[in-house]
Structure formats: C-alpha cells, structure tokens
Amino acid sequence: MAKKDYYEILGVAKDSDERTIKKAYRKLARTHHPDASEESPEIAEKKFKEVSEAYEVLADKDKRTRYDKFGHKGVDFDGGGFSWDQFSHSDDVSDIFGQLFGGGQRGGVGDIFSQFFGGGQRGPDNRGDDLRYDITLTLKEAYKGIKKEIEIPRDGSCEKCSGSGAAEGSNTRTCNTCRGQGMVQKMVRRGFMSTVSTIECNDCKGSGKTVDKPCSVCRGSGIIPVKKKIKLQIPPGADHGYRLRMRGQGGAGPNNGPKGDLYVVVNMKKHNVFQRQDNEIILDLEITPAQAVIGDRLKIPTLSGNVKLKIPSGTQSGDVLRLKGKGMPDISRPSLVGSQHIRINVKVPKPNGKTRKLWEELRELDSEKPSFLDRIMDKFG
Numbered sequence: 001m002a003k004k005d006y007y008e009i010l011g012v013a014k015d016s017d018e019r020t021i022k023k024a025y026r027k028l029a030r031t032h033h034p035d036a037s038e039e040s041p042e043i044a045e046k047k048f049k050e051v052s053e054a055y056e057v058l059a060d061k062d063k064r065t066r067y068d069k070f071g072h073k074g075v076d077f078d079g080g081g082f083s084w085d086q087f088s089h090s091d092d093v094s095d096i097f098g099q100l101f102g103g104g105q106r107g108g109v110g111d112i113f114s115q116f117f118g119g120g121q122r123g124p125d126n127r128g129d130d131l132r133y134d135i136t137l138t139l140k141e142a143y144k145g146i147k148k149e150i151e152i153p154r155d156g157s158c159e160k161c162s163g164s165g166a167a168e169g170s171n172t173r174t175c176n177t178c179r180g181q182g183m184v185q186k187m188v189r190r191g192f193m194s195t196v197s198t199i200e201c202n203d204c205k206g207s208g209k210t211v212d213k214p215c216s217v218c219r220g221s222g223i224i225p226v227k228k229k230i231k232l233q234i235p236p237g238a239d240h241g242y243r244l245r246m247r248g249q250g251g252a253g254p255n256n257g258p259k260g261d262l263y264v265v266v267n268m269k270k271h272n273v274f275q276r277q278d279n280e281i282i283l284d285l286e287i288t289p290a291q292a293v294i295g296d297r298l299k300i301p302t303l304s305g306n307v308k309l310k311i312p313s314g315t316q317s318g319d320v321l322r323l324k325g326k327g328m329p330d331i332s333r334p335s336l337v338g339s340q341h342i343r344i345n346v347k348v349p350k351p352n353g354k355t356r357k358l359w360e361e362l363r364e365l366d367s368e369k370p371s372f373l374d375r376i377m378d379k380f381g
C-alpha cells in the first residue's frame with residue numbers, strides 16, 4: 001500500500017511554516033493519544049504513531065527538505081520504518097499530557113511517553129497490575145460482536161482490612177524512609193560515572209505507607225487473590241490481535257493503590273469455508289462448465305445468511321464475483337461494511353455414459369470454428 005503523504009496526515013499545506021505544522025500535530029496528538037483517545041487503543045496507537053512520524057519529518061528542516069525532494073525514500077528511517085525511539089520531539093507535546101493527566105499519581109508526563117519509547121522509566125508506585133485476557137472468537141462471533149461474562153483471577157482488595165494492609169487497631173502511617181513518596185533516590189555507579197536513580201522504596205514497597213501491625217489475611221499488602229466476574233463486550237468486526245482496554249479492571253493496587261487495567265486480546269478461529277482479509281470475506285466456489293457457459297442462479301452462504309448469486313453467462317475460472325456489504329463491519333466505523341468476494345473455479349468433470357455423447361457433440365460444434373490453436377499455427381505456418 002502506498003504510504004500516505006505526511007502533509008496530508010497532518011492536514012497542512014505543503015508550504016506551511018513551522019508554527020502551523022506544530023499546531024496541527026499538537027491537535028492531532030491530543031486526539032489520538034491512546035491514554036486520552038475515545039478510539040480503541042489499537043487504532044489510537046496506530047494513528048498517534050502515524051501523526052508523530054509525519055511530525056518527526058516535517059518539524060525537522062533537513063528531513064523535510066529531503067522528503068520534499070525524494071518523498072518517503074528520502075527519509076526511510078534507516079530502512080526499518082519509523083519507530084518510537086526515532087521520535088525526537090516528545091517535548092513539543094509533553095505539556096499536553098501534563099494538562100490532561102494533571103500530573104496525577106503516576107510518574108507524570110515522562111511515564112506516558114516511556115510506554116511508547118520503551119524507556120522503562122516508569123516510576124515505582126502502588127498501582128495494581130495490568131492484566132491480559134486472551135479470548136478466541138469464531139468468525140460468526142466476530143461478525144456479530146459478543147457480550148458475555150468472564151471470570152478472571154486477579155488481585156482484589158482484602159476485605160478484612162479494607163485494603164489498608166493494617167491489622168485491626170493498628171495504624172497506618174506515612175513511611176519514614178521515603179516520606180510517603182514511595183520512591184527514594186540512590187546513587188548508582190555505571191562504569192566511571194555515578195548517576196542518581198529513583199528506585200522503589202524498600203520499606204513500604206512503593207506504597208508510601210507502613211503499618212504497625214500487618215493484617216493477618218493479606219500479610220500487610222492489602223490485596224488477596226480473587227476471581228472476579230466481568231461483563232465483556234466486544235463490538236462487531238474484531239480481528240485477530242484486536243485489543244480492548246478495560247480501565248480499572250486489572251489487579252488491585254497494594255494498600256489501596258489504584259487498580260491496573262485489563263487488556264482483552266482477540267484471537268480468531270479459522271473458518272472452514274470463509275477466509276477473511278481485514279473486513280473482506282472470500283469464498284471459493286466451484287461451478288460446472290455448463291454453469292460457466294450458460295450462467296446460473298445459486299444460493300450462496302454469507303455471514304448474514306444465504307443469498308442468491310447470479311453467475312453470469314461466460315464466467316471464467318479465476319473470475320471474482322462480489323456481494324457488496326456482505327463482509328465484516330469495521331470495528332471503529334460500524335456503518336462501513338466489507339464485501340464478500342466469490343472466487344470462481346470452473347471444475348472440469350469426467351464424462352460419464354450420459355454426458356459423453358453431449359460433450360462429443362459440443363466438441364464437434366466447436367471445431368467448426370477456427371480454434372485458438374489454428375490461429376497461432378497460421379502465424380507460424
């Protein structure tokens with residue numbers, strides 16, 4: 001597929017100045033950032049990456065000149081395509097996410113970007129675990145979407161101590177070591193250099209709180225393993241690898257920390273008749289020579305039930321007939337529905353006692369006209 005034009009992606013004119021480009025990117029980054037977007041995380045992430053790639057090129061004088069001259073070839077990102085570690089402008093948008101998330105409990109701005117840049121700088125905290133739940137869907141389930149209750153094992157809040165981790169009558173107090181920050185600074189030697197690193201506080205395990213006497217049920221963590229029933233809903237059109245993020249449905253955080261997220265990941269079961277390519281459905285259909293020559297009307301299975309299909313007279317092997325709107329709905333735009341494509345294969349039968357005579361007659365009839373073979377023989381004769 002041809003790569004989209006960077007100017008088009010950012011929705012700016014080719015002669016736009018730096019400020020216009022920056023403004024356009026900031027607006028799009030705000031719309032598509034996976035942590036803020038209304039879109040599914042998969043789609044938001046893709047779009048966020050796409051606009052960031054365009055910005056990486058157009059915000060850089062040198063890269064922009066090369067792109068204007070040579071197109072995508074001029075900036076092929078070392079041949080491997082754009083990856084997040086090649087994005088050098090995160091500062092241009094970091095403030096947006098600072099506003100959006102109000103410098104919340106997590107590591108703040110750097111944290112949000114570090115997810116993408118793989119920087120591993122996420123500050124230690126008492127947030128619960130993110131969980132992954134794999135679900136396998138049949139083609140029909142993916143077509144209709146599903147609603148079902150699932151049970152997932154996860155960390156839950158301890159009932160005995162209401163998640164505080166403290167035994168009855170015992171007090172919870174701010175950790176002395178980290179003064180409630182959950183993190184401490186430590187000198188780390190790397191070769192000749194010593195750097196200051198922020199690491200999780202060992203005394204409170206990052207929660208910022210300690211208890212005099214830990215709860216006997218959860219041993220002070222405030223969490224216990226539970227099996228939680230969750231109502232799962234996947235909209236029509238999910239494909240292999242689709243990820244659904246359910247905020248706050250992951251594990252409970254230690255000592256009443258915020259809950260993690262649950263990621264539901266879709267796997268697709270292969271269908272024995274239909275093949276799928278994104279939102280398009282493909283069906284291989286064998287027809288007889290007589291049907292190919294004269295045409296026919298056949299009942300054809302589709303995802304929404306059987307439909308009548310007209311095989312036109314003169315259909316060839318390899319022809320593809322299309323049933324519009326009989327494919328998969330698009331998961332992000334349900335009104336957009338793919339097609340079903342019927343790939344025709346004309347199957348040549350073995351003649352039997354009844355048909356042999358007819359085939360022989362047809363052969364004689366056909367041989368009265370000059371054949372393809374006669375025509376090419378003439379050229380060489």
Ligand SMILES: [Zn+2]
Pocket residue numbers: 175176177178179180181182183201202203204205206207208209
């Ligand atoms: Zn501490």
Ligand SMILES: [Zn+2]
Pocket residue numbers: 158159160161162163164165166215216217218219220221222223
């Ligand atoms: Zn407890």
